Amino acid sequence: MEYILGVDGGGTKSLAVLARETGEVVATFQKGPANFQQIGEAGLQSLAEEILQEAERSGGIRRDEIVLFVLGLAGVGRRDDHRRAEEALSRVNFSGRILLTTDAYIALMGAFESRPGIIVIAGTGSICFGLDEEGELYRSGGWGYLLGDEGSGYFIGHQAILAALKDFDGRGEKTILRPRIESHFDLTSIEDIVPRVYAKENSIGKEEIAGLAPLVFECAADGDDVAEQIVELAGKELARMVHAVGKRMKKLGEPLEVAYVGSVFKQKHVLLPVMKVFLSDHYSELDIHEPSFEPAPGAIILGLKELGKAITLEVLENLRTTYRAP
Amino acid sequence: MEYILGVDGGGTKSLAVLARETGEVVATFQKGPANFQQIGEAGLQSLAEEILQEAERSGGIRRDEIVLFVLGLAGVGRRDDHRRAEEALSRVNFSGRILLTTDAYIALMGAFESRPGIIVIAGTGSICFGLDEEGELYRSGGWGYLLGDEGSGYFIGHQAILAALKDFDGRGEKTILRPRIESHFDLTSIEDIVPRVYAKENSIGKEEIAGLAPLVFECAADGDDVAEQIVELAGKELARMVHAVGKRMKKLGEPLEVAYVGSVFKQKHVLLPVMKVFLSDHYSELDIHEPSFEPAPGAIILGLKELGKAITLEVLENLRTTYRAP
Numbered sequence: 089m090e091y092i093l094g095v096d097g098g099g100t101k102s103l104a105v106l107a108r109e110t111g112e113v114v115a116t117f118q119k120g121p122a123n124f125q126q127i128g129e130a131g132l133q134s135l136a137e138e139i140l141q142e143a144e145r146s147g148g149i150r151r152d153e154i155v156l157f158v159l160g161l162a163g164v165g166r167r168d169d170h171r172r173a174e175e176a177l178s179r180v181n182f183s184g185r186i187l188l189t190t191d192a193y194i195a196l197m198g199a200f201e202s203r204p205g206i207i208v209i210a211g212t213g214s215i216c217f218g219l220d221e222e223g224e225l226y227r228s229g230g231w232g233y234l235l236g237d238e239g240s241g242y243f244i245g246h247q248a249i250l251a252a253l254k255d256f257d258g259r260g261e262k263t264i265l266r267p268r269i270e271s272h273f274d275l276t277s278i279e280d281i282v283p284r285v286y287a288k289e290n291s292i293g294k295e296e297i298a299g300l301a302p303l304v305f306e307c308a309a310d311g312d313d314v315a316e317q318i319v320e321l322a323g324k325e326l327a328r329m330v331h332a333v334g335k336r337m338k339k340l341g342e343p344l345e346v347a348y349v350g351s352v353f354k355q356k357h358v359l360l361p362v363m364k365v366f367l368s369d370h371y372s373e374l375d376i377h378e379p380s381f382e383p384a385p386g387a388i389i390l391g392l393k394e395l396g397k398a399i400t401l402e403v404l405e406n407l408r409t410t411y412r413a414p
Numbered sequence: 415m416e417y418i419l420g421v422d423g424g425g426t427k428s429l430a431v432l433a434r435e436t437g438e439v440v441a442t443f444q445k446g447p448a449n450f451q452q453i454g455e456a457g458l459q460s461l462a463e464e465i466l467q468e469a470e471r472s473g474g475i476r477r478d479e480i481v482l483f484v485l486g487l488a489g490v491g492r493r494d495d496h497r498r499a500e501e502a503l504s505r506v507n508f509s510g511r512i513l514l515t516t517d518a519y520i521a522l523m524g525a526f527e528s529r530p531g532i533i534v535i536a537g538t539g540s541i542c543f544g545l546d547e548e549g550e551l552y553r554s555g556g557w558g559y560l561l562g563d564e565g566s567g568y569f570i571g572h573q574a575i576l577a578a579l580k581d582f583d584g585r586g587e588k589t590i591l592r593p594r595i596e597s598h599f600d601l602t603s604i605e606d607i608v609p610r611v612y613a614k615e616n617s618i619g620k621e622e623i624a625g626l627a628p629l630v631f632e633c634a635a636d637g638d639d640v641a642e643q644i645v646e647l648a649g650k651e652l653a654r655m656v657h658a659v660g661k662r663m664k665k666l667g668e669p670l671e672v673a674y675v676g677s678v679f680k681q682k683h684v685l686l687p688v689m690k691v692f693l694s695d696h697y698s699e700l701d702i703h704e705p706s707f708e709p710a711p712g713a714i715i716l717g718l719k720e721l722g723k724a725i726t727l728e729v730l731e732n733l734r735t736t737y738r739a740p
Contacts, residue, residue: 226584227583228583228584228585229583229585231579231608232608232611232612234611234612235575235576235579235607235608235611236576236579249561250561250562253557253561253562254658257553257554257555257658258552258554258658258659258661258662259554259555259654259655259657259658281561282557282558282561285558285560285561286558286560328585329585331585332580332583332584332585333584335584336584
């Protein structure tokens with residue numbers, strides 16, 4: 089029997105899937121972090137070795153039954169990093185083919201079952217990727233909290249703090265964000281947030297600021313104008329990221345498929361309408377949905393394509409019914 | 415003879431002025447940093463002692479000839495810090511009166527020769543202070559680069575980087591800021607600025623970002639739309655800070671005097687017109703000018719007021735002709 093081994097390698101963990109060429113999953117498991125910027129050449133080599141061993145053990149197979157090992161890794165987007173990561177993988181004790189790509193690429197493969205489309209991710213940070221008919225990858229946003237992350241949880245929480253401080257110093261409208269943020273962080277006055285944000289210890293950092301996003305959605309639901317404006321702006325910023333990629337993919341006036349991922353989209357009933365208003369004018373049809381598959385089974389779909397297998401409904405059905413996140 | 419000793423105590427140095435009650439300056443000199451958050455109680459006590467000794471030496475006077483020692487310090491704005499700083503000063507070997515206030519207060523005293531007015535400061539960061547007829551102090555902005563500093567050099571440089579990245583990823587208009595920033599930092603592509611901003615070593619930090627401001631003004635002068643919008647926005651943000659203070663000082667519909675300070679105002683021919691357009695509607699007269707005096711002689715003006723002396727044209731003329739920044 090011939091097997092494909094797929095890996096979604098992120099900053100905190102790697103998810104691995106071992107599947108038959110029919111799409112049937114025989115094993116899934118987790119290993120340690122895989123971001124190439126963090127683990128480097130030696131780390132990647134030993135991680136790949138570990139994953140192969142675990143695939144043999146969990147799948148009850150021999151390593152030489154794996155015809156294709158697909159790795160979608162964070163931190164290999166740049167050409168030079170990609171080359172170094174490939175070199176590290178060439179030293180692994182494995183005789184089959186290795187396909188190295190980015191975590192974004194397998195996320196797109198999973199989200200659209202290998203069709204072209206755009207994925208927009210908004211958790212603590214935000215980023216947007218698109219894949220066109222030719223397999224070309226496009227990207228917008230994702231420049232991090234100091235240079236972007238528009239529409240993300242950090243963006244929403246940060247805007248809320250700015251608005252509360254502007255209410256305090258007279259530059260902005262009155263907003264219930266101010267007392268709500270004060271009680272969220274147990275502050276006597278909103279101005280006391282300032283030393284906490286710049287502090288080295290016990291500081292209010294990126295994650296804590298992003299953690300304000302649900303509070304901002306609540307204030308908006310309670311009818312606070314300022315909070316509503318922030319939510320509206322976040323939706324628009326996410327739509328702008330999608331549109332920037334759509335334009336470069338030359339999808340203007342064509343149908344567009346968009347998948348959304350990340351904690352901010354727990355509020356999809358608020359965000360999707362804003363995004364649709366912004367995007368509908370530019371595309372003949374707009375289909376915004378959750379990803380069909382997670383990135384790890386996306387690596388299997390990519391592998392099947394790479395092996396020249398048709399991505400039939402049957403194959404996808406097999407994958408859907410047998411895959412469970414580890 | 416009776417003397418006043420005034421100090422402008424900032425984060426990098428303190429400037430001291432020894433003057434007669436006629437406004438005539440007899441000595442000026444520099445000492446070390448005076449930000450209370452940095453130097454603490456012991457540091458402040460020994461700095462004050464040092465300044466008194468130097469005043470005796472440079473002025474050729476005895477310490478007991480100083481009737482009032484005015485200190486305008488950074489980092490004593492909060493009540494608790496102010497109380498601790500006063501306690502530290504009470505331990506100094508000095509029998510005259512001590513008047514402790516903020517650096518903002520003496521800056522306002524200097525800028526308007528003790529009249530009410532608003533001072534707007536835009537260097538690397540930005541902040542705005544106002545002083546009303548009753549001597550009450552108001553403030554807006556100044557929340558630092560992560561939470562504000564609107565209209566500052568950092569704000570202008572940061573907006574320029576965001577715009578260049580949005581040009582790059584398709585979200586924004588084309589702008590010459592992109593190639594100009596690339597060559598300014600010697601980058602192959604603007605996206606290479608991202609790791610440099612987040613880097614621990616050899617990073618592009620706050621100061622370097624603020625250092626882009628002159629380049630942004632240049633691009634605006636060369637007719638770049640995006641740069642023009644940033645400059646316009648900076649002017650508006652500075653005006654908003656002034657207006658927030660003006661409203662709380664209840665100056666709406668009244669005449670308003672505004673002084674500007676800081677490196678960003680090297681471009682006053684660009685910024686002042688924008689600020690005037692925004693502010694003129696709200697005040698019956700608008701007088702925007704450079705400060706009459708620097709903060710250090712401002713401490714002397716405050717001291718004279720405190721001693722019940724009239725701030726006559728003659729006193730101001732004496733101060734103007736005899737004060738030279740040390």
